[in-house]
Amino acid sequence: MPQLDPPAREDVFADRHIGPRPADIESMLRHVGHDSLDSLMQAAVPKGIRSGQELTLPAPASEPQALANLRALAERNNPGVSMIGLGYHPTITPGVIRRNVLEDPGWYTAYTPYQPEISQGRLEALLNFQTMIADLCGLTTANASLLDEGTAAAEAMTLVRRVARGKDLRPIVLDSRLLPQTLAVVRTRAEALAIDVLEVDLGAEDLPGDVAGAIIAYPAADGAVTDPAPVIEAVHAAGGLAVVVADPLALVLLRSPGSLGADVVVGSSQRFGVPMFYGGPHAGFMAVRDGLERHLPGRLVGVSVDKAGRPAYRLALQTREQHIRREKATSNICTAQVLLAVVAGMYAVHHGAEGLRRIATNVHHAAATLAEGLTRAGVEVTRETFFDTVVARVPGEAEAVVGRARAAGIHLRLVDPDHVAMSTSEVTTTSHLQAVWRAFGIETAVPHDVASALPDALLREDDILTHPVFTEHRSETQLLRYLRKLRDRDYALDRGMIPLGSCTMKLNATAEMEPISWPGFADLHPFVPAEDAAGMIELVETLESWLATVTGYAAVSVQPNAGSQGELAGLLAIRAWHRSNGDEARDICLIPSSAHGTNAASAIMAGMRVVIVKATEGGEVDLDDLRAQCTEHADDLAAIMVTYPSTHGVYEDGISELCDIVHAAGGQVYVDGANLNALLGHAEPGSFGGDVSHLNLHKTFCIPHGGGGPGVGPVAVAAHLEPFLPSHPMHPVAERREGIGAISAAPYGSAGILPIPYAYVAMMGAEGLTEATSVAVLSANYVAARLKGAFPILYTGESGLVAHECILDVRGLSKETGVSVDDVAKRLIDHGFHAPTMSFPVAGTLMVEPTESEDLAELDRFCDAMLAIRAEIDLVAAGEYPEGDDPLSQAPHAGRELLEWQHAYPVATGVFPAGETQDKYWPPVGRIDQAYGDRNLACSCPPVEAFA
Structure with missing residues (x-):
């Protein structure tokens, strides 16, 4: 009888996470002069800091095992129907956006758009977000998102201080009606920076004395909608700045803070199609009036032109970034919430102004109906004007009401022993309202002809979202194609290697992404309540313990x-x-x-x-x-x-x-x-x-x-x-x-x-994590070994090895030939690569981090591209090209250049430097004029005619 093969190796996730195969690793080791990964790491890592024992982690799980474990944790949570409010609301993520943005690696594996020529899709999506926020806030400029509402409010506080250039040390007033978590974050920041803050109920009290600014709630945490204009006027009279914290869905129906005089508006765009996610991630936002745009923290997408004079998007005012300003920086925010901002912006593109008004009206009508039912039954509602939040007074009964609602699958908010708060949302139904009434002991028919609880004087009258992008994608087919068009304009990790030093662009496995x-x-x-998040809390505490273990803390x-x-x-x-x-x-x-x-x-x-x-x-x-x-x-x-x-x-x-x-x-x-x-x-x-x-x-x-x-x-x-x-x-x-x-x-x-x-x-376990590090270090040293004859490796350790990244020095070549580090980075686009990190930490250099996830063929493709670029630099030095017309200074080459080729070198040299391939990535624009964009700042969607 034939012999049975030995059992196959157990499913090991690390084998798929780590790119190079065992034979590739052996070949790479020979190239760097070592016979094993252990030998390499012993030579690279100083003896005095090496761990003496293996990490103490559970045995690695297979993908099915890990997903089953996560499924069990998810099932221990009880999301119910949340009516807790406080800045977090159930929302419906349109399926076309969920599947084609939130769950699409073409969107989620992209890096920050520092190379704008290959980021035009997400830059346009962010410009949509900025336009949406600016429209709703009634201000001219909004940024590309901040981390959450709390940090956005804290950044607004420091903006108030920054505008005065540090000379205005008067206190800043915090509206005590702000969300409690927003107050908490602002307090933490204020204490650290020694900023004097005063907490005042700006719905009931006058602005105290001489102040540098005020941060005002609109609507308030208890749902109240009051006119912020008198407070704004008082702040301006004192020579200060007025910051308004607003709910963007409420602003669909309410007058914009900008029209009421606000200087700055901040908030969260979570309820624009972004799940609550147990608190995040969500895209916070900030919008400012004219004159304050250069004080905005974080990222700002603007419009410039490419070398052909056509409109092109890019990050604006990048000199404000922390790696330039360093100890003079006035904000440490160096990133955004791009993926979530894209979801929120596309939610507005999907619904348009008409759809958003319908959603906001339904949310408010549900809240007004809820309040009417309570009032008719004799339950006191504490506020006459509100958007989506109703607070009921039930002396001594609040905890019982919340408990009965929870038993019916609805989460209400216990304010104190005498008060219950309820917030309606996009998912609220009549049956939810009836369940809430029953929790109060009320059996009633749904009231009809319910009056609005919004103040007439604060109703919005101006048009919003008038740009065509918010009206052209009503059908799912149209939106699907728009999302695909933008995605295809970008370069993300699903296309190829992103060798960014210090940024570690590694595999984001589908099995890891699926549970979110x-x-x-x-x-x-x-x-x-904690018992309703038992699975999530266990997940967090387990992860925290694992992270402590692997770091030695x-x-x-x-x-x-x-x-x-x-x-x-x-x-x-x-x-x-x-x-x-x-x-x-x-x-x-x-x-x-x-x-x-x-x-x-x-x-x-x-x-x-x-x-x-x-x-x-x-x-x-x-x-x-x-x-x-x-x-x-x-x-x-x-x-x-x-x-x-x-x-x-x-x-x-x-x-x-x-x-x-x-x-x-x-x-x-x-x-x-x-x-x-x-x-x-x-x-x-x-x-x-x-x-x-x-x-x-x-x-x-x-x-x-x-x-x-x-x-x-x-x-x-x-x-x-x-x-x-x-x-x-x-x-x-x-x-x-x-x-x-x-x-x-x-x-x-x-x-x-x-x-x-x-x-x-x-899924990686101790052995997998250790091997991942070893292969990351091997990959960096392999790249350094292949390229050191063409580009000097700026720094190595005493062993002659680098760690997980290497710095290629272009400065000498630039001095000799005039070819800049930017030219090398842009030429890599023609080869189908995202550039490494440019000019950090040393100006005129490229920092390369290949990570453990890139296979040997991709590493070699990158090295071959860099060697080909070096050969082109030599041709520039030898005078083989007319001055200013060489493949490097003209890179990247957009597809439209084929229609009117005007270069001295052949078409194939320009657009197919690595040889013809049907899978070539075509940048949608040529090299972008960064200086033009900073001189001519445009931070909202340009008119369609601009692209004619």
Whole structure:
């Protein structure tokens, strides 16, 4: 009888996550001069910081096992029908948008649009979002989104201070009727920056005295709709700025804050088709009046022209970014919530003004009907005017009412023992209203001819969303094709390699992504009772424990919803710890000259002073200068922020000594976790001297970048800093309600995407995570080895190796030939690649991070492209092309150039540099004029005629 084959190897997720096959790994190792991954890592990672044992994680799960586990967790949640409100509302994500944006890798695997020529699709989608927000707010300019409503309000507070250029130290008034989580985030920021804030009920009290500004609720947390104009006028009379926090769905029916005099409007676009996600991710927003656009934090999409003079989109005013301004930055926001902003913008494109009015009218009618039924039954409703939120007074009975509603599958909000709040939404039905009435002990027919509860004087009369983009896509066929058109204009990870240094663009596996849309996770309100979120809380706590394990720290908080917010949380923890020890004067934060720009900005946001530490010629922290700085600041040193491996992509041998020097001077060591993908399974920041780190789950742990967001930036701390982790007044775990304050609006930040890293760690296990790091380091060294003869590798460690990324130095070639680093980046587009990171951390260089997910064929394709570009540079140097007309300076080559080819080199050379292929990516525009766009700032949808 024939012999049976031995059993097949068990399904191992790591085999699909890691790109190079075993034979490829052997070939790559030979190329870099090592015989095994262990040999490579022992040579690369300094001996003094290497972990002595394997990570203690559960055995790796297969994809079916991991999904079954996540399904069980989702089923332990009880989303019910949420009528809790407080800025989070059930909404209907149109299926065409859910499937073709939120769940489409062409949208979610894209990177921030720093290379605008290959980002025209998402830039147009963001311009739609900005136009929608500007229209609803009645102001001229809106940004491309912020992290959530709470941080948007906090950024507005610092904008008020920034406009005065630091001279106006008068207090800023906070409307006590703002959402409680918004107040909490603003308080945290204000305390750190020593901004004096006064909390006043601006619906009942006059503006107090002389103030720099006010942040006003419209509508209020209790649902009240009151005219903010008198407060705005009083603020202006005092010479201050008026900020309005608004609900964009309410603004469909209510007069815009801009028409009432507001200078700034902020809020959340969550209810425009974005699931509640247990608190996030959601796209916050900010809009400003004329004259304030250059003070906007975060990202701003504008319109410029390409080399042919045609309109083209790009990020505007990029010189405001933190990597330029560093310690002079006035905001540490370096990202946006692009994927969610695209969903919200497309929701408006899908519905148009007419559809939004229908939805908003239905929401308000449901609230008015609910109130009418309660009033007729003798239940007191506390407000006469409201949009979607009704507060009922039931002395001593509130808890019982909420309990009866919960038993019927509806979540109401317990305000206090005497009051219950209920918010209607897009999903509210008559049966929901009847269930709520029954919870109050009312059996009644649905009232008819219910009067509006909106003040007549505040009803909106102007037109909104008049641009054709909001009227041309009424049918699903039209919208589907529009989404496909925009997606195809972009370059994302589903097309090919995005070798961005410091950004870790790795596989975002479908099995990791699938659970985020499950109702048990997506439809969960962040303030449901803890027992109704038992599965989600277990998921979060398990993930936090895994992250603590792999980093060597005692505890982790996932509340920060971006890396910048994780930095802020970590520095606030250090600041609070020093203060608890009586060291009020310790406020100096040492930052190496090569550090990420957000480091310095975050230190300023945490109320610290920044002192720069020099780097050696080899790119490492200059330990002699560090000692001198620690001696000079022996009495006021708070911390050092250091990225490891370094921002230059090197494992610095002196990291342990650096930690010892700072600790001896009384400071704490903040290890920026941006490059953690080079450490997992081999070294632990919490074990080699770090006191705190933030982690980028959108880098190392596979949350996709989403075209520039969402992200998650958990903060990990040693045991002595654990009491100073972020708190939240509405945290489901009572012990975490008091502390240093809220960093994000929701207790667990962007909880809705935490199933992604949970699935990644569960399926990779200790061995898989360790191998992923090893292969990432191997891939970077392989690229460096193949390219070092053509482009100098700027920094290497003592072993001659790089870490997970390498820096290619173009400066010498630029000086000799005039070919710039921009020319190389744009020419890579013609080869079908997203460019590496340009001019960071060193101007005139390219930082390449191939990650572990790219297979050998793709690595070779990239290296071949770079070598071909080097050959073209040599031809430029030899004078083979007319001055200013070479394939590099003219790149990228858009398809329309074929119609009127005007270059001295052949068509094939320009558009098919790697050989003809039917799969070529065609950039939709030529090289974009960035300076023109900054001089002629246009931040909303241009008229259709502009593209004629």
